[in-house]
Amino acid sequence: MKRNTKQQSYISEAVSELHHPTAQAIYEYVKKKCPSVSKGTIYRVLASLVQEGKINQIQIANGADFYDWNCMPHHHLVCETCGTICDIPADKIKTFHNDQECADMYIRTHRILFFGQCATCYAQTKKELSERGDVQDSERTTQENDTGLSFVSNNT
Ligand SMILES: [Zn+2]
Ligand SMILES: [Zn+2]
Numbered sequence: 008m009k010r011n012t013k014q015q016s017y018i019s020e021a022v023s024e025l026h027h028p029t030a031q032a033i034y035e036y037v038k039k040k041c042p043s044v045s046k047g048t049i050y051r052v053l054a055s056l057v058q059e060g061k062i063n064q065i066q067i068a069n070g071a072d073f074y075d076w077n078c079m080p081h082h083h084l085v086c087e088t089c090g091t092i093c094d095i096p097a098d099k100i101k102t103f104h105n106d107q108e109c110a111d112m113y114i115r116t117h118r119i120l121f122f123g124q125c126a127t128c129y130a131q132t133k134k135e136l137s138e139r140g141d142v143q144d145s146e147r148t149t150q151e152n153d154t155g156l157s158f159v160s161n162n163t
């Protein structure tokens with residue numbers, strides 16, 4: 008196996024093993040297996056994997072881009088408590104459609120980022136609130152509205 012091919016397979020492996028890693032996290036993962044790897048190689052290989060449609064690159068306004076092995080349509084929630092990035096299945100949110108015209112523009116694809124709390128942190132928050140004796144359902148409504156988006160929930 009050629010050295011580059013080997014590094015490339017470690018990089019692919021890092022993206023699938025680490026769940027939404029940043030380039031830095033991928034670099035640290037690959038470096039353990041292949042100490043000679045450079046950051047330049049990591050970025051180059053990631054860019055070509057993105058171009059080939061094998062992985063997705065997701066940009067966050069105030070953070071490092073992260074990479075995703077899951078190329079099926081889905082959205083992401085960034086946990087503001089622990090920083091975890093969680094998948095939200097695309098069929099949970101049905102407001103947006105690809106490949107259609109909208110107000111004289113053409114939508115090829117879309118990417119929505121949600122901010123709130125992951126299941127673990129949200130469970131912890133609810134636990135703390137119930138221990139304090141003031142559970143509020145409005146807590147959740149507020150967080151959803153914070154995204155600035157209104158969407159129709161589809162429970163059928
Ligand atoms: Zn969390
Ligand atoms: Zn994802």
